[in-house]
Amino acid sequence: MPLPKENKTYTYGDYITWPEDKRIELIDGQAYMMAPPSRIHQKVLGGIFYQFFSYLQNKSCEVYTAPFGVRLPSSNEENDKDIKTVVEPDIVVICDKSKLDDEGCKGAPDLIVEIVSPSTARKDKLEKFNLYEKFGVKEYWLVEPESKIVSVFTLQDNKRYGRPEIYTDEDKIKVSIFNDLIIDLKAVFQE
Secondary structure (H helix, E strand, O other): OOOOOOOOOOOHHHHOOOOOOOOEEEEOOEEEEOOOOOHHHHHHHHHHHHHHHHHHOOOOOEEEEOOOOEEOOOOOOOOHHHOOOEEOOOEEEEOOHHHEEOOEEEOOOOEEEEEOOOOOHHHHHHHHHHHHHHHOOOEEEEEEOOOOEEEEEEEOOOOOEOOOEEEEOOOEEEOOOOOOOEEEHHHHHOO
16 A cells, blocks of 8 residues: 555544554644654663563553554544544553553553654654643653653643653652652663
């Protein structure tokens, strides 16, 4: 099948026909090609994933890394093939196993981590921020490897993200969705 073109609205039905070796996201029906991640991106992703994975052993929540499809259906998109938003966050934590199926996740994960690169900064900080807030992702992390900064947004009672907690490579993050998980950023950003 041909790759998607700009200025056309696509659905999950289209998405599943595209080549598996191409990483593509859909946001409100618009297709976004994803560039291959850099070495530093992968190293940071591995450092964060390892700590989540180790903690979640023998617990009810699960953690996944990209490529892992997250379908975010609007209220009028009951059929999977009609869904117009499918993203591949770098890391997701899902505690409601009814959202998991062989295709990935249908519905909002509890926590999402996006590792920002210059080519994805606008999408991660604006479009995905608004998208994840709208769908009720409880905790959203924006990780900036070059500056070694992590911004953590937590969904408030008003269903909006509050001001972020900002962390550096010298800090440890207390994960809000768990009582006793602390992510050591020194281990994540070490050279």
